[in-house]
Amino acid sequence: MQELTHFINGEHVKGTSGRFADVYNPATGEVQAKVPLANKAEMDIAVAAAQAAQPAWAAVNPQRRARVLMKFVDLLNRDMDKLAEALSREHGKTFPDAKGDIQRGLEVAEYCIAAPQMLKGEYTDAAGPGIDIYSMRQALGVTAGITPFNFPAMIPMWMFAPAIACGNAFILKPSERDPSVPLMLAELLEEAGLPKGIIQVVNGDKEAVDAILYDPIIQSVGFVGSTPIAEYIYGTGCAQGKRVQCFGGAKNHMIIMPDADLDQAADALVGAGYGAAGERCMAISVAVPVGEETADKLRDKLIPRIEKLKIAPYTAGDDVDYGPVVTKAAQENILRLVQTGVDQGADLVVDGRDFSLQGYEEGFFVGPHLFDNVTKDMDIYKTEIFGPVLSMVRAQSYEEALGLAMDHEYGNGTAIYTRDGDTARDFANRVNVGMVGVNVPIPVPLAYHTFGGWKKSAFGDLNQHGPDSFKFYTRTKTVTSRWPSGIKEGGEFHFKQMD
Numbered sequence: 001m002q003e004l005t006h007f008i009n010g011e012h013v014k015g016t017s018g019r020f021a022d023v024y025n026p027a028t029g030e031v032q033a034k035v036p037l038a039n040k041a042e043m044d045i046a047v048a049a050a051q052a053a054q055p056a057w058a059a060v061n062p063q064r065r066a067r068v069l070m071k072f073v074d075l076l077n078r079d080m081d082k083l084a085e086a087l088s089r090e091h092g093k094t095f096p097d098a099k100g101d102i103q104r105g106l107e108v109a110e111y112c113i114a115a116p117q118m119l120k121g122e123y124t125d126a127a128g129p130g131i132d133i134y135s136m137r138q139a140l141g142v143t144a145g146i147t148p149f150n151f152p153a154m155i156p157m158w159m160f161a162p163a164i165a166c167g168n169a170f171i172l173k174p175s176e177r178d179p180s181v182p183l184m185l186a187e188l189l190e191e192a193g194l195p196k197g198i199i200q201v202v203n204g205d206k207e208a209v210d211a212i213l214y215d216p217i218i219q220s221v222g223f224v225g226s227t228p229i230a231e232y233i234y235g236t237g238c239a240q241g242k243r244v245q246c247f248g249g250a251k252n253h254m255i256i257m258p259d260a261d262l263d264q265a266a267d268a269l270v271g272a273g274y275g276a277a278g279e280r281c282m283a284i285s286v287a288v289p290v291g292e293e294t295a296d297k298l299r300d301k302l303i304p305r306i307e308k309l310k311i312a313p314y315t316a317g318d319d320v321d322y323g324p325v326v327t328k329a330a331q332e333n334i335l336r337l338v339q340t341g342v343d344q345g346a347d348l349v350v351d352g353r354d355f356s357l358q359g360y361e362e363g364f365f366v367g368p369h370l371f372d373n374v375t376k377d378m379d380i381y382k383t384e385i386f387g388p389v390l391s392m393v394r395a396q397s398y399e400e401a402l403g404l405a406m407d408h409e410y411g412n413g414t415a416i417y418t419r420d421g422d423t424a425r426d427f428a429n430r431v432n433v434g435m436v437g438v439n440v441p442i443p444v445p446l447a448y449h450t451f452g453g454w455k456k457s458a459f460g461d462l463n464q465h466g467p468d469s470f471k472f473y474t475r476t477k478t479v480t481s482r483w484p485s486g487i488k489e490g491g492e493f494h495f496k497q498m499d
Contacts (some may be wrong), residue, residue: 002033004179006203007186009049015124016042017111021176021205023457026092026324027313029362033090035179038204043171046200050142050169051217053197057138062116065165069113071192076106079188082383083181085404087153090178092324092364095314098153104444105157111447115165118470131482137474139167140219140243144212146233147182148225148306149175149326150279150386156182158451161221162469164189166200168219171200173212177326179203205403213237214305214384220473222464223247224281226384227456228411234459245460245472247453249384250412253286253405254441255427257398257418258294265417266301272415272441273390274368277322279330281457282413282435282442285385286374287392287400295394299349299372302390306350306368313360324364325387331364334387338369341380341391347372352388376404384410398423407434412453414439434458 004023005012015036023033038046045375059067076083084098091098112118121135136393145159152174174182179201186201202208212218213236220243223233229250253270256265287302289295309321325331335339335353342348352367366387374381374391383389395401405414415437416427424438434453437443445451445466452463462468 001031004033004035004183004203005202006036006038006046007183007199008042008046009053009200015203023090023177023179023344024327024364025089025398026326027315027360027363027365029364030330033180035176035203037058037176038208038211040207040211043202043204043208043215046171046202047142047215047217049197049238050171050200050269053195054139054141054167054169057195057198058171060167062119062165062167065167066113066115067192067442068189069109069115069161072194073106073109073113073213074191075188075192076102076109079184080267081085083153083184086180086184087178088323089141090180091149091152092326092436093279093314094320094323096317096318097276101151102153104447105151105154107447108469109161111465112161112165112469115470118467119474121168121204121476125320127480128482130484131480133480134477135349135476137166137470138477140473140475141168142171142218142233143168143220143222143473144171144173144218145222146173146209146212146225147223149177149381150276151224152178154182155224155343156185158464158469160199161340162465163473164194166470166473168473169200171202171212171218171426173202173204173208176203176205209233213242214240216240219243219410221245222472230459243472245458245462245464246457248456249410250281250283250453251286251382251408251410252282252413253285253288253385253408254284254413254415254417255395255398255402255405256287256289256294256298257399257416257423258291259419260294260417261419262294262297262301266298266305268415268417269302269390270305270309274306274322274388277325277366278388279325279386280442282444284415285390286381286404287390288395288404289392290395290398292394292396295372295392299392303350306370306390306499309368311355311365311367312357313363322388325366328364330386331366334385334389336365337380337383337387338389341371341374341378343380344380346374346378346380346391365416376422382409394490402431406430409456410453411455412457413437413443415439415443434463446469
């Protein structure tokens with residue numbers, strides 16, 4: 001049985017708390033490793049190492065810090081397959097999905113190579129007589145991130161790449177469900193030339209989270225996960241005077257207008273709803289066809305596509321559509337919610353409850369599900385299921401469809417499929433959701449834009465990656481400067497008269 005470690009001050013360090021969590025192979029249901037769960041004393045060691053290393057790193061000019069990230073990107077490309085295999089083995093997602101996870105994080109690291117440009121301040125010459133004003137962006141100090149299981153490569157890189165580029169030290173508390181890739185990323189950063197102590201990986205559970213939240217040295221905290229925990233971390237962190245950004249749950253709607261290309265829409269729904277077993281905060285979990293005819297045609301196109309999905313472990317090849325969910329508890333929760341949908345009167349038109357994969361009966365696989373005639377009062381509509389379950393909510397008009405997305409408590413992502421530019425433009429302007437796709441099912445912005453939801457999907461003023469990340473991980477200092485001319489007499493300055 002492999003025993004994983006923490007990564008503190010450039011070294012792999014065994015846990016000393018005596019507490020461990022099991023790391024499963026989701027495809028087989030077997031425990032493949034144990035990960036230590038840190039206590040406050042272990043977190044204190046990591047914070048002290050980060051605090052000692054950070055001033056020297058902040059003093060390194062931004063161009064040289066960017067060169068470390070350039071080398072890191074090269075190493076990520078070199079080890080892409082190795083990282084993806086480790087990610088798939090612990091998370092369960094397909095090999096192409098795992099590589100995509102790494103790639104989208106890599107792109108943020110690439111963006112952060114622009115740190116010399118992003119960290120430039122502003123300058124006003126002669127703001128007053130002999131007075132100049134300028135600003136500079138300075139590192140916060142020691143920063144931290146608490147990241148989820150569903151993107152164990154991408155989301156840590158979304159946090160630590162800009163934090164490091166800005167001159168901060170960073171403490172990563174990854175998910176205990178799939179911790180190997182974050183440890184591997186820390187190794188690659190140091191191979192790229194990052195000084196010891198600037199990146200720390202401390203595995204743990206709530207005890208480690210609370211140690212981060214209450215540590216006075218840690219200046220900022222980033223979080224991605226469920227909304228209840230996001231609310232807890234945001235409230236607690238802010239109360240401790242920290243800068244905090246938290247991203248929570250989602251219930252993403254796709255509106256399908258009568259003029260949409262229904263084959264294109266159906267293909268998009270299958271990919272966006274069932275890819276990665278639905279364990280994505282940007283997954284489309286609600287399809288909203290407008291008009292009964294649109295709904296009937298869409299349903300007829302979805303059913304055969306869903307029934308042909310190939311569900312298998314990542315080792316079965318690149319043609320696998322999705323693999324198992326991450327834990328037995330996740331599997332049971334998804335199936336419980338499916339049963340709730342049936343009990344509350346939704347039509348289960350594709351039923352994956354009896355799915356079983358020969359040879360992998362103990363794995364955490366969930367078959368695909370499609371509900372029709374779902375209504376707003378049903379639990380499967382209100383709750384983020386985080387599994388391979390797509391719900392159809394029929395709308396009789398565009399306004400009704402728009403209202404569904406706008407009235408839901410979550411506001412992470414949404415999409416509309418239409419050939420009408422006026423409708424698409426109206427939707428993008430009016431919908432109160434943070435990320436909008438027009439004929440794009442999963443509207444995750446590229447690294448040079450920012451990622452973030454609205455309503456109960458996000459807490460904090462600044463989003464992830466893009467320009468917002470450089471604002472989040474720095475403070476602005478403004479200097480008003482005057483270099484007087486003339487002769488100093490009697491403790492006062494006398495200036496020459498200006499012509």
